[in-house]
Amino acid sequence: MTTTTTTTATGTLTVSTHPPVEISKYPKLDASQAGHLRHFHNLVSQPDGEWHHFGTLEAQQEWDDAYRYQLATMAYATGVAHYHRLPAMRSAFKALLRRIIHKMLRREVWGYWFNTSHGGNLLDPDLKELRKPWADPVIKENIMYSGHLLLMTSLYAMLFDDDEFEKEGSLTFHWSPLFWGLGREDFTYDNRSLQEVIFQQMEENDWVGVCCEPNAVFVVCNQFPIIAMRYNDSRDGTNNVNEVLKKYEASLIRKGMITDSGLYPSFFALKQRQAIPARQGAHTAWANAYMNTWNSEKVHSLYDSQVLGFLTNVDGKTRLQPTRVALGFRKLVLEHREDPQSPETLRRAREISSQFTNPVFPFETISWNCFTQMLSELGKEKELNDLLEYIDSHLNPTWENGGLFYPRNDELFDEEHHMIHMEPHSGNSGIGYSRLNVKDGQKKMWEQPWTHEILAQRPWVDELTFADGVDFLRGIWDNEARAIVVTLQSWTGNPREVTFTVKNLPQGDWAVYVNGALKQTTTVRETEGVGVTVNVGQGEVDIVVGSL
Known part of the structure; x- marks a missing residue:
């Protein structure tokens, strides 16, 4: 081992000229993973009111590719990336998640609710006249927005030990159409008051859940x-979620929303008190x-059921089938006992698929997002x-400004029956997740x-965000080795100087290594961190800050 002698505030030390860890043993993001995170940053860094690449199939934000779903899935992808892959890159992920939440609070995201709150006979066939509408997007029903907003802000608090969205008035909705109404209205909440509203409705609905659209409770x-609620319990020292889950699970079983096999029903119709049979599998997977x-x-x-x-596997490869083909396939296998591994079964399913189109919805099911999310969570690697x-x-x-996404394509098949349909929820965030x-x-x-x-004891990287023009491939604190490992790369390939501080290190002497060579030593006192300045270009730059 090669060493050198250096003088620090604590005295003269002999320091290794090579880092104390083998950096290659720490997993790093690949180009696609880094590209997805960069794309999230690009999307939410647009000026407010600009929604480039977000464009949805349904003009009123009422379909599964709406802004709220794209943003929520970006938030959850940001969360799992930080928690499981880059836990030391705190400032970067905090800034990204906060920006996603900011977009979630825009009126373009939740303003659809005023029209939806009228109700409709598609999900409530007994409706004879429209209800009196309301603009507050979380006070009642609309769990398809309020539930995501609650988790996004609870995730933020859990990951960063930050109570920003737990403070009174931190979640405020401004309803102010320019040429409609009698003046601006503000609907004011915070994370805990929002949680209270949601779970009060669950209780009112006999614990089967809160409505998405009027009269319709969806499992997903x-x-x-x-x-x-689980994250909030961990912050509050409570255990409310266990009692809620007992009642919720029992209600799902009692009302036929979960059985011993098969898809979850489309939704539970509250007025009619019945579970409506499933017409697609995407919501179940989601x-x-x-x-x-x-x-x-x-x-x-x-x-399996x-x-x-x-998901078919008739040629050794798993393939996702459009909903209409999948329903035909299920009919052939479950009712006619045809072989699920046979190419002939798939061929016949395609032939009869037109029987299973849904005339009510003029849009294709949002499938890639839902099934890939499920497969990743369940560990179905192949x-x-x-x-x-x-x-x-x-x-x-498609790569754009360092970000990876899959652009919208409204066509369902190509000439060889390959499914080529892609919508923004999957293309912007679901596949990245x-x-x-x-x-x-x-x-x-x-x-x-x-x-x-946990967070009070863990060192982390501060003063570095996705706006600094570099991608983060590694970012982890190794407690046993007492070293923090960071790998950076410029997404443009152009050299740039990057400065950051490693915070929350124990007091003592620390050495900074860049690309395997000793660069500096620093003595950390009670309120100090280790400042690092590096030049990042086309190649990867490995930084190790290790205890002496």
């Missing part, structure tokens, strides 16, 4: 506030990606890798949320 959208937190055994036990037809390989081969992966998540990613966060005590 009620998973997010439940996870949020629900499983998050229900795995608290109901993992059930989710895994249902997997639920993915039948939607199936997920097969789908990602297909996506990269057929769905036009599946690459950034790990097996049981949500489940592990549920079981071991970060607490004040």
